Amino acid sequence: MVEAFSNMISKAVADGIFKGFRTPNRGPVVSHLLYADDAMLLREWSETNLVKDTARVIGCKSGMMPFLHLGISVGANVNKVNNWNRIVDVFEKRLAVWKAHSLSIGGRVVLIKSVLESLPVYYFSLFKVPDKVVENLEI
Structure with missing residues (x-):
C-alpha cells in the first residue's frame, strides 16, 4: 500500500x-x-x-519548514552549528546519566562505543556536519 x-x-x-x-x-x-x-x-x-x-x-x-522528522530537522540550514545542538544535547544527556552511575572505566568505554558511535552515523550519513560540531562532540 x-x-x-x-x-x-x-x-x-x-x-x-x-x-x-x-x-x-x-x-x-x-x-x-x-x-x-x-x-x-x-x-x-x-x-x-x-x-x-x-x-x-x-x-x-x-x-512549516523546518520541521522534525525522526529526530532530524528537515529544511534547517545544516551548515549552522546551532542547528546541531539537538544532537550534541543527546550526547551530553546520555553521558551525564552514565557518569552518574558507578560504571567502571571499561564499562563506560563499551557504552560509548556501542551506543554513542551509532548516533552520529545516522545524522552524519544524511548531512555534512560542520567541523565545529565534530569538535564539540569530541570534547
Whole structure:
C-alpha cells in the first residue's frame, strides 16, 4: 500500500502534475517522506501549490519548514552549528546519566562505543556536519 502511494506521487512528479521541494545547492527534489503510517508531501512554493489548500483537500494538516522528522530537522540550514545542538544535547544527556552511575572505566568505554558511535552515523550519513560540531562532540 505504501509503495503504491509512493509510486503514484513519483509518477505525478515525473509527469509534472506535482512539483516537489528542491533542496539547497542544486540538491535533489523531495516530493514525499514516508515512515510507518506517516506521510508528508513536500511541494515547491508557488501560488498554484498552496499548501493549506492541498492539505485541506486530502484531509491533513499543513506545517512549516523546518520541521522534525525522526529526530532530524528537515529544511534547517545544516551548515549552522546551532542547528546541531539537538544532537550534541543527546550526547551530553546520555553521558551525564552514565557518569552518574558507578560504571567502571571499561564499562563506560563499551557504552560509548556501542551506543554513542551509532548516533552520529545516522545524522552524519544524511548531512555534512560542520567541523565545529565534530569538535564539540569530541570534547
